[in-house]
Amino acid sequence: MQIKSPEFKENARIALKDVGLQKALGNLKAGFPEKRAIAVQRMPEFHDMRDEARDLKNHILENLDIYLEQFESKVTENGGHVHWCRTSDDARKTILDICQQVDAKTVTKGKSMVSEEINLNEYLEENGVQPIETDLGEYILQLRNDHPSHIIAPAIHLNLEDVSEAFHEHHKKPKSDDPAVLMQEAREELRTKFVNADVGITGANFLVAETGSTIIVTNEGNGDLTQTLPKTHIVITSIEKVVPTLEDMTLFLRLLARSATGQEFTVYNTLSTGPRREGDADGPDNFHVVLVDNGRSDMVGGELHDMLRCIRCSACMNHCPVYGAVGGHAYGWVYPGPMGSVLTPQMVGIEKAGNLPNASTFCGKCEEVCPVRIPLPKLMRHWRTNEFEKHLSPKAVRWGIAGWGFFAKRPKLYRQMSNTSNWFMRTMAGKKGRINSLPLAGGWTDFRDMPAPSGKTFMQQWQKKQGDKS
Amino acid sequence: MSVNSSPIRVGLFVTCLVDMFRPSVGFATVKLLEQAGCTVEVPEAQTCCGQPAFNSGDRETTRDIAKQTIAAFDGYEYVVGPSGSCIGMLHYFTDLFDEADPWKARAEDLKKRSFEITSFLVDVLDFDQVLASFDQKVTYHDSCSGLRQLGVKSQPRKLLGKVDGTELAEMPEAETCCGFGGTFCVKYPDISNRMVSNKTGFADETGAQTLLGGDLGCLLNMAGKLKREGKAMEARHVVEVLAGMTDTPAIGEADYDLGKQL
Structure with missing residues (x-):
């Protein structure tokens, strides 16, 4: 994905004038923050669980190598393979390799932000493998040649009319603006693709060290079909997703659903533990986990260490007044909102992403709602300091602060x-x-x-x- | 508190915006502190809390200003200011120094002694003898740093409840940022404009005559927007109402006393 973060200001100006986008963003508040507030209110121990989750994540990060190696040995024991990939390029090549080994023509995909991060779809297409997105939002975006603007609701920037238009154009069926009809159309289109796919690629919300399992949560069930029907299942994920035990995983699942959508639990929680065993009713013959680093191990023990606790719930962006005003595309790369304003500079360079940590009032709402208590404003301020010290801040800012500072002292x-x-x-x-x-x-x-x-x-x-x- | 106890010596942190734009907020703060049994001094060596430098990533300038401020307020029992944001910045001074640095302990000490005005009156002094009347329907904006960093939420409301004639009508999203954000409002004016427009819209919905808040930065932003939109609603710092100092024009309103004040 082309990086458009340097044009943040211009992107934001355009977004603010985009009537359709503004209408779509207007639905966000009732969709997520209000439901989260109700879910939190219903659970008195929610904030204690946040403390527990923060402490557990800190413990995991201190022992990351141990848990990752335990995870790897369990996956291997179960008959699967773990691939360690330092860069996006390593990960793309590894996945293409696996696809080519099984002579894959089409792959179905569950939603995965890491696959966006490594720009997987484009790479597979260039190399003759057709990726098919199966998450409804991602499917709509693929038809429109568009990108996610949100990490769990990728098509949140679109309205019903946009979906209706895209389906009419690609499905060659009468135009409908009935969501139920559109859902049925997508279902029919995708069924044959699920059955015919050679490889299924999913992400992972968590990796369980004690069992070598990966888990994805979805509300559509598309993940189940993606990973059980094809002969080969590839999990593309990143190293900070590991948790020690199944018990630990449930703590995060409870926090994740409530923080994200206000659900008590996501509808489908699908665990994968190695390939199909003898006597199993279904499952893939081959099971691969592609573990991406992409700058994460450099964050361990550094100023951005706390960011590795992130469980990708999207609460920070759902509650961010800046995200709410301009939407996710204005941020110009894969991860939008406050979490993206911390991660993007790490992954694409502060030279390109400097606007992101600056485009915040530091209102602190993101930190207030973060289920693992990441001090997001502090981490954004870290980037501003980094920028200032590297002399990357705009001259107007540097001179302004220097002039003002002279008097203030x-x-x-x-x-x-x-x-x-x-x-x-x-x-x-x-x-x-x-x-x-x-x-x-x-x-x-x-x-x-x-x-x-x-x-x-x-x-x-x-x-x-x-x-x-x- | 007992009226017989010896007066509490408070150093007033004026804040640069109050100093420059709304001196009456400073005097209202002094009046409230005196009503609550404090003697108030205003150290001359204070300037700004350093937040513009801190949030622009200039640690060195921030540290210099922090040291100057810590030294200026040495010896006061408490340091009180009419801003959650600036007092919040005084609390951040502790993050600027290494453990080994002697300034670290001094910063920790300042943090323990410094309070936003409404929080000081309610949480520290348990003050409730508000002697003011303001016959209006008002609404209250919770400024971010005061709310989230210092826990200022119930204190101004509790005190407003003691003002004769004042009715508080809460607006939707009172806790959502107004879009000021220090330099944010001039670096990202389009986004800031959207945020402040949302805010004035919500405030207006309540039918209140006056919008109150505890931070002058946010108030200048919201008052400036209200006036640009031609809305009748006025804006004031909450201490003006609590101190009974509402006879002066509200923020950004015509100043007929121009030049006659001194």
Whole structure:
């Protein structure tokens, strides 16, 4: 996927004027945050579980190598294969290799953000393997040659009309705007694809070290068909997904569903433990787990360590007022919203993604709702510091801070400057009490008035009063 | 609290926005503190809390300002300011120094002593002798840092409940950011505009005459938007109402006393 994060400001401007997108984003609030609030309210121990999940994740990260190796040995014991991939390129090649070994023409895919991260679909197509997305949202996007704008609701930027249009064009059936009819159409189209696929690729929400199992959660059941029908099942996932035991996994499943959609539990929770065994009713003959690093191991023990706790629930973006205003595509890469503003600079470079950690008011709502208590504003601030120290911040910011800092560090000069600016603004405002247009502050006055100072500075008035008293 | 106990010595952290734009908020804070039995001093060596540098990634400038501020407020029993955001920044000073740095302990000490005004009155002093009347329907915006970092939510409402004639009508999404965000509002003006438009819309829905809040940055943003939209709703800092200092024009309203104040 082409990185469009450097154009964030322009993307945002366009998004704010996109009537269809704004309508679609309007549905987000009632869809996710309100349902989450109800689910949280119903579960008094929810916040204690968040503490437990944070502590458990921290423990896992401290012992990541041990749990990953345990996971690998269990997968191998069960007859599967684990492939360690340092980069996106390694992962793409590994997956293509497996596909070519079984002479695959088509692969069905469950939803996987890691597969977006490594740009898998494009690579498979270029090499003669046809990927077919089976998650309804992803399927719609594939028809439209579009990308996800959200990590769990990939087509949240679209409206019913868009889906109706895309289906009409590709399914060659009469146009319908009845969601039930559209669902049925997608179901029929996908059934044959499920049956005919040579390989099924899914992601994983968690990897269980004690059993060598992978698990995906879906609300559509498409994951089950993707991984049980084809002869080969490939799990594409990343190293921080490992948890020690099945018991631990359930803690995260309970937090994940509530934080994401406000459900008590996701509808389908599908575990895969190796290939089909003798006597099993179904299952693949070959089972592969492709473990992607892609910069994650560099985060262990560093400033971004806490970010590795992320369980990809999307609560941060669902509650983010900036995401709510501009949608996911404006962020210009795979992971949008607050979690993306921390991860994207790590994966594509701060040089390209510098806008993302800056486009936040640090309102702290993301941290407030994060099920594993990731201090997202602090991590975004880390990137701003990194940018400042590498001299990547825009000149206007650097000079502005340098000029302001010069005065802020010298109280007497600062007073004089405050008094002068105060006088200047009061003079500009006249009797009106506010200013419509202020030099160097167009960002402010283009959209709102600048209230003028209501009198001389507090310090001037206070000193005068103290003088009068003595 | 007992009226006979010796006065509590408070250092006022004015905040640069109050100093520059709305001195009456500073005086209202002083008045409330004095009503609550404190003596208030205003150290001259204070400037800004350093937040613009901190959030722009300039750690060195932030540290210099932090040291200056810590030194300026040495010796005060408490440090109180009319802003959750700026007091929140004073609390962040502890993150700026290594364990071995002697400034670390001084920053920790300042953190323990510094409070946002409504939280100080309610949580520390258990003050409820509000002597004010304001015959209006008001709505209240919860500013982010005060709310999420310092836990300021019930305190201003509790105090407003003691004001004669004031009716509080809560707006939808009172806890959602207004889009100010310091430099955010000028770096990403289009997004900020969307956020503040949502906010003024919600505030207006309540039918309140005045929008109150505890942070001047957010209030300047919301008042500026209300005026640009031609809405009648006015905006004030909550301490103006609590101190009974509402005879001056609201934020961004015509100032007929121009030039006559001193």
